[in-house]
Amino acid sequence: MLRATLKSLLARKVRLLLSGLAVVLGVMFVSGAFVLTDTLGRSFDAVFADAYEGIDVNVAGKPKVALSEMQGEPVPTTVPAATVQRVDAVAGVAEATGVVTTDGAQLIGSNGKVVTSFGPPQLGSNWQGESDLVKLREGRAPGADDEIVVNAALAQAGKVKVGDRVGVQTPLAPKQTFTLVGVFGYSGDRDSIGGVNEIAFTTPVAQRLLLGERDVFTNITVRAADGVSDTRLRDDVARTLGDGFEVKTGAQLSADASASLKEGLSFFNKILLGFAAVALLVGTFLILNTFSIIVAQRTRELALMRAIGASGRQIIGSVVLEAVAIGLIASVLGLGAGIGIGALLAYVFGNLAGGLTLAGIGVPASAVIGSFAVGLVITVVAALLPALRAARIPPIAAMQDVANPDRPLTRVTVTGGVITGIGAVLLFLGLSGTAGGSTLAVILGGVLFAFIGVALLTPLISRPVVSLLGAIFAWSVPGKLGRLNSGRNPRRTAITAAALMVGIALVTGVTVILDSAKGSIGALARDNIKAELVISGASAGPRPASFDPAVLEKAAALPGVQLADGEYGDMGMVDGKVTWLAASSDVTALQRIFGAKATAGDISRLGPDQMLFSSDTAKSRNVSVGSTVTVQASRGEPRTYTVSGIYESSELTSPVQLPPQAVKDFAIPKPNQGFIQLAPGARVADVQPQLETLLADSPEVSVADRDAFVAQQTGSLDSLLTMIQILLALAIVIAVLGIVNTLALSVLERTRELGLLRAIGLRRAQTMRMITVEAVVISIFGALLGIVVGVGLGAAVVRALKDEGITDLILPWGQMGLFLLLAAIIGVVAAVLPAVRAARINVLGAIAHD
Amino acid sequence: MTATVGRHSQAAARANDVWKVYGTGEAQVAALRGVSAEFERGRFTAIMGPSGSGKSTLMHCLAGLDSVSKGTVQIGDTTVTGLGDSGLTKLRRDKVGFIFQQFNLLPTLTAQENILLPMSIAGRKPDPAWYDTVIDTVGLRDRLGHRPSQLSGGQQQRVACARALVARPEVIFADEPTGNLDSRSGAEVLNFLRNSVREHGQTIVMVTHDPTAAAYADRVVFLADGQIVSELIEPTADTVLDTMKKLDTPVEVAG
Known part of the structure; x- marks a missing residue:
């Protein structure tokens, strides 16, 4: 008896950990996001601090058009060459140098294609000679107007060597040919600083190609004389030059540059946190379900505790304590995994960006606090409902046969209806643009409410839909039994299916929106552009191809x-x-x-x-x-x-x-x-x-007929879609864990029944088929729900974007069919372990009364 | 030898020097110690004994639910001992019926579906005339569409009996079938079991600790300490009770 108790406790631990896995994944995303942004942020700081080390004060022009980060790439500003002498004359200035440096100088590699960048600038500059930072590795400095030098990383990427004739294009000038006379590196034997590539020209050529004017520089770098502080010199220079210039210290410059990159990083961070939220939402369903089943299984035990004097509060306490333990373990595991993932992503990102030297992997306090807060709160909140239910078990239940009466679904349905309604209203407000500045928050809130609401409505829907779905499998006895089992506990089936719904709904919604956008763009281009051929190209950097x-x-x-x-x-x-x-x-x-x-x-x-x-x-x-x-x-x-x-x-x-x-x-x-x-x-x-x-x-562009042009224009949407689908696949993986968990618990719960079926002649294979049908019915139900909800959300967004040119609502039938097929496969896969377990049940052990 | 073979063909189930040993070494416990018994066709046999005597173990071994440590078990002309899982499944499907103390009905199925379940699992159709006979005998015709939760304990057990009978197995094993029933429902079920033996020639082996229940059987086999110690033909509740009392006194057992 003791052994049996210990065994069931151990079995429960495994199950709890399985559901805890969902929390682990969610927490992993949270901590991973923080670790990644912290690590990259500090790496950027280091890069810029390094790059601006030799600059005490910097003088730049003011931009003609003030743009925010979202409006476009900043355009290089200029200062007249005469300003260099004026700055040089300021007391305390040891040396003032006119610098030309702009983004968008592209080397055409030996294969005739532009060397691309995934983000770091492609600088064009005037060669200012070697310095503490810049060292020529081979060849010599550019002396003539058709000579250039490039940094070692760029020479490698373009497969060019000293003496080659190479093509260069800039935003202002089409392709021109130069002789590569030298290759340079940076202090510390680096080929590049933070993945930045650089082409250096003679000063007049740099001015003409990069700025389009003679005798101007983008900025003037100033070295202070000994004993002169940077800030004082900055103020002196600013006073001398008057308005129209931006004068900053090197430290300021580095901080500004780093801050603007970090802004991009924080966007990335938000995306990761968004996916963490999805994972955790699905995880919440999972934990709720696990605890509900466990409480149902322990009804007799809990009632006995009540009978011998435990208070309802103590019962709640015991369940919540269990949740806290799981939450803690999941948080610790998630934090560890997150640090690993964050470090891995930082490494990948660093490589992708062309060899960003990573500062040490950092675990910011926010990652630790976030992990524990999220892991604990989610687990405890999810366990609260089952705990309350446990507390309501009357002591008399200890004396009665354990029955799982079907509680009426009225209350949960009404609640679900109300919450769905709130979600719909929020979505309407958000999408109709009346919510003002908080539009995004209102829309996200609406989506969240809609998901929870639909999840609560699901038990009601599950009965007719599941019996309809199950009818497909009713031709065999195991199929029929499986169908009946899946319709047996509508709440359990519903929550399991709802977990899958979230992932599928989001993927479907995004697919509907992007397909509609693609279709609308395509229709627009095909119907309204009266050109048979189009010259265009994908950009190799932040600027459009030209x-x-x-x-x-x-x-x-x-x-x-x-x-x-x-x-x-x-x-x-x-x-x-x-x-x-x-x-x-x-x-x-x-x-x-x-x-x-x-x-x-x-x-x-x-x-x-x-x-x-x-x-x-x-x-x-x-x-x-x-x-x-x-x-x-x-x-x-x-x-x-x-x-x-x-x-x-x-x-x-x-x-x-x-x-x-x-x-x-x-x-x-x-x-x-x-x-x-x-x-x-x-x-x-x-x-x-x-x-x-x-x-x-013009290596950046190609000529295409209209259809190819449309495909080119919408190609970026395709890769966006793929990326989102990959990330949301995680939510679906968690949902699969949920199905495995529910089934495993159900198998455990129905041990006696399975034993009976085996006793009266159900073969192992038939037992497995029965469990599989149950899983497939649940997962297809979840996918169907997800598709319906996703199409609803997608259609709402498409309608709201009508004025933005998305006029056609295109439903991705093929994709939706694919999701259903995927759901069936998910069901089969999820059933494997529970089914094997069910088939292995010891007949005697299952039916022999204890 | 010839006689044994002859009697063998008469037996619906047979145990030959069956040993069942749990654990190893010091902790070894023998639940059955060389039990040999035959259960004739068309008879209602009860297995009795104090708790721990091995009566349930014997039944589990006979039914192929549990393996034996030594000896052999046969159901009809099939040797159960040594069969693999699929062989055992086929045996249970075709030759054995079960009735449990806990009724063990599937809550998702109606009474009728529960009754027909073994047949549908095996992919066989019931003989309609026999099915009607069984339904009328158990008196459940007006309850066929009900779920187990809508039936009383006695009704549920009658459904379980019908389920065991409808496939006409070689032998039905009943494990304390009245253990969870009040005396009136219990009597109904026992009468019904006896009738199926008398009128339809069904073989039933029943494990019980209730002398009144055992009195419904044609023959009672008594177990103590894993061995058959006594036997009664045409028992009554009183003779069963007397025998049980004797078994409870160790001296008598030894004698």
Whole structure:
């Protein structure tokens, strides 16, 4: 008897740990996220501190267009060369150096392709000679205008060596060829600092290619004379130069640079925490279920405790204590796993970023506190309901046969209905945009409420749906028994299925949204862009791909080409407001390719001082034909334009349209996309190869027909979808654990019954089939629920995004079918262990009365 | 020898020098010590004995639920000893019926489905005439659509009896079938078991510690300390009780 008790206790421990695993995974995400961001954050700090070590004070210009991080990449600012002498003259300055350094200088590797970056800048600079930081490894410094040197990591990535003729392109200039005369490294024998690559030119070439102006620098670095403090020197320099300059100490510079990267990291952190939340939500269902089953199994024991004088509070205490123990163990394990995962991710990230030297792996207090708080709170909260139920067991139950009466579902259904309603209202508020600043929080809250509400409604739905689903398996006796078992305890089935629902619903919802977006974009492009060929490319860095504008003129001259239009864009300001500026090399493309209609004025031609507005922008800015507006592009001086026409707004038109002359002041004065309209009768297959030849020196872009272009445009959505699906797969894995757990507990609970079935002749294989059917029914039920809820959520979001151009609701039938199939497989897999266990039940042990 | 073979063919179940030993070494406990017994076809045999005498173990070994340490067990012409799991499953499916103290019905199935379960597991159809006879004998016709939770204990046990009978097994093993019933329901079930033997030639082996229940049997076999110590033919409650009293006195057993 004692042995049996010990055995069942041990069995329960295993089960509790199994459900604790869900918490472990959730906690792992939480602590992993904190460890990762902490480690990377400190690594970035170190990198920048290092890179700016030789700078005591830095002088830079002020940006022409003030952009936030979300609005676009900052455009390099400039200071006139004469400023260097002015700074040099300030007392306390030991040395002032004019520096050109901008992001976006791309080396074309020996394979003819641009060397890409996953994030770290691709710097172009003027060669300032060797320093404490920079050391030439081989070759010499660039002396002539067609000579460059690159850092060792870049030389390796591009497979180029000293003496090679190599191609370089910058945001301002198309591909040009240089001789690589030297390769340099950094102090400490590093090939790169934090994955940053660098191409150094002679100063005049750097100014021309990177800044587009003569005699300007991006910044001036200052070394202080001995005994002069950085901050005092900064203030002195700032006072001497007056307004229009940003003067910072090296430490400030490093902190600012690091902070802006950390902002990106915190975004990453939030994503990881989001997935932790999903994992923990699913885990909550799991723990709730496990404790409910355990309490039900221990009814007699708990009643006995009540009968011999234990108070309800003591019963709650004992259950909660168990939860605390599991929560603690799960938190510790999760924290450990999280540190491991965080370190691994940091390592992967560091490598991906091109060899970021990691500072030591750090475990911030936030990771530890977060892990324990989340692990404990989730476990205890989930165990609370079963604990309360345990406390309500009357002492008389000890004397009665253990019966699991079906409690009426009214209360749980009403609660579920109310919570689902709250979720729906929150979603409506969030999606209709009336929630203001807290939109995201309201939407997420709505989703959470919707999930919990539906989970509570699930027991009610489970009866008809499960019996319907089970009908498929009713042809065999084990199938029928399995079906009946899955319908036996609606709450248990429901919560198990609900855990699977969460993951499937999120995946389905995201798929619906992204598929709809893809479909809408595709339909828009196919129906409304009257161009047979499109020149475009995926960007190799933070800036969009661009190509040599000369290609357009040559393309227009090709036989069969009716219209060759290049589209330029820049984030600038119109009358002081940040606005996306667009320009076409051929203004008639607006009507002939994009089908724009004039609502006022003339939109078919555009003088150098004229510009067009879209009807929406004209309305919101209170502009009409004849108004004059001031436009500031990324570079150059502000210019005044007269509004000569207004076109009807559509998804394809930009807010404002500037004349082609304006693009010289754009951050990238090269076209990002080209649209080629063919003459009637001309064939795509004839023109495309000729265009490809013209684009030989524009390695970033390629020419595609319309379908390929649509595929290219939506390709990023596909990879986004895959990424989200992979992360959400974790939630599904946890749900599988849930099914395993529920089944294992059910098998344990029904030992006697299984023994009986075996005694009256059920074969082992039949027993296993019975358990498998039960699992498959539960998992398909969960998947069905998930698909329905996911389609609902997705459809709501798609509807809310109608004005953003997502006009078509596309349901991914194929995917949904796949999910159902996946659910069936999940069911089979989840059933394996419990089924084997059930089949191994000792018949005698199961039925012999004790 | 010839006689043994002849009697063998008459036996629905037979134990030959069956030993059942639990544990090893010092802790070794012999539950059965060389039990040889035959249970004739068409007879109702009760196995009695004080608790710990090995009566349940004997039944479990006979039914192939438990393995024997030494000796052999046969059901009909099948040697149970040495059968693997699938062989045992087939044996249970085709030749053996069970009635338990705890009724052991599947709560998800109706009475009728429970009764027919062994047949459907084996993929066989019941003989309709026999099925009707069984249902009428147990008197459950108006309860067939009910779930076990909607039936009284006596009714549940009658369902269990019907389940054992409907497949017409070689032998039915009943383990304290009245242990959980009041005396009236118990009497109903026992009458019903006796009738199925008398009228339909069913073989039943029943383990009980209740002399009144044992009195329904044609023959009572008494076990003590893992050995058969006595036997009664055509027992009455009184003769059974007397024999039991004797068994309780160690001197008598030794004698």
